[in-house]
Amino acid sequence: MESKDYLKDISEIKDLMNKSSRFISLSGISGILAGIYALIGAAIAYWLVTEYSSGILILNGKIFRLVMLDLFLIALFSVVTGIILTTRKAKKNGANIWDTSSRRLVINFLIPLVAGGIYILVILNQQKYGQTGALMLLFYGLALVNASKYSIGDIRYLGFIQIILGLICAWLPGYGFWLWVFGFGFMHIIYGTWMHFKYDVKK
Amino acid sequence: MSIITNINKAFDHRIRLGIMSILMVNEYADFKMLKELLGATDGNLASHTKALEKAEYIKVEKQFIGRKPNTRYSTTKLGEIEFKKHINALEKLINKQ
Numbered sequence: 001m002e003s004k005d006y007l008k009d010i011s012e013i014k015d016l017m018n019k020s021s022r023f024i025s026l027s028g029i030s031g032i033l034a035g036i037y038a039l040i041g042a043a044i045a046y047w048l049v050t051e052y053s054s055g056i057l058i059l060n061g062k063i064f065r066l067v068m069l070d071l072f073l074i075a076l077f078s079v080v081t082g083i084i085l086t087t088r089k090a091k092k093n094g095a096n097i098w099d100t101s102s103r104r105l106v107i108n109f110l111i112p113l114v115a116g117g118i119y120i121l122v123i124l125n126q127q128k129y130g131q132t133g134a135l136m137l138l139f140y141g142l143a144l145v146n147a148s149k150y151s152i153g154d155i156r157y158l159g160f161i162q163i164i165l166g167l168i169c170a171w172l173p174g175y176g177f178w179l180w181v182f183g184f185g186f187m188h189i190i191y192g193t194w195m196h197f198k199y200d201v202k203k
Numbered sequence: 204m205s206i207i208t209n210i211n212k213a214f215d216h217r218i219r220l221g222i223m224s225i226l227m228v229n230e231y232a233d234f235k236m237l238k239e240l241l242g243a244t245d246g247n248l249a250s251h252t253k254a255l256e257k258a259e260y261i262k263v264e265k266q267f268i269g270r271k272p273n274t275r276y277s278t279t280k281l282g283e284i285e286f287k288k289h290i291n292a293l294e295k296l297i298n299k300q
Contacts, residue, residue, distance in 0.1 A: 016221050
């Protein structure tokens with residue numbers, strides 16, 4: 001065999017290692033849309049709180065429930081958009097949407113996220129809501145870092161940023177809302193745009 | 204010719220290289236996953252996995268998922284060591300030129 005063939009072998013090996021262990025069809029646009037949903041949701045929450053409860057959020061009140069519904073809808077829309085756009089992108093690339101690599105990605109993403117989500121619900125039930133924003137950022141960041149082993153590396157950095165924002169937020173709970181807006185809103189938009197131009201546009 | 208000595212005949216085929224490289228980074232892979240990633244036919248893949256199994260470079264586990272038979276492959280310790288040697292030898296060979 002010629003050395004050119006060996007070189008081809010090596011690059012094929014690298015490609016197979018990546019393709020088989022990492023799910024790379026995540027859509028950048030879905031990141032941008034998730035950021036926009038978060039901003040809209042945050043604006044609605046801000047409006048609800050300032051308009052109807054003079055800046056004080058009372059647990060178990062109607063406004064509080066509306067804010068929770070608002071949060072739930074942001075998450076729901078983001079997830080649904082993510083699934084639809086990622087499926088479309090995977091199809092275009094001829095990749096399988098539900099194979100070992102994507103399954104592993106989802107499972108590893110969900111472990112910290114579900115644990116965090118349940119924890120947040122528990123402490124909300126105990127009337128401690130001061131750290132909610134910080135905890136959401138932290139657990140989301142941890143989920144991203146954990147999932148990054150099974151996807152492209154950029155997710156890892158988004159995770160680190162969310163973790164740092166979460167820690168700042170824990171330190172300065174008064175700015176929780178704005179840090180949340182920055183983390184879930186602007187960071188998603190920046191990250192999504194970055195991903196879109198780095199991976200989607202070229203092809 | 205010390206460089207040539209580490210080139211392993213058992214890996215000297217792109218399907219076999221492919222099988223090994225997939226198994227190196229995954230805990231295990233089943234027949235369908237290998238087939239899709241390598242774009243090989245059933246018979247082709249079966250004969251190459253058999254060859255690697257015979258050399259004790261990969262482990263084969265047969266099981267049932269529901270009623271469907273499912274074959275899982277994973278590397279053995281020996282397979283990992285030999286594959287690394289092989290890749291290093293390839294790399295040296297390329298760098299020589």
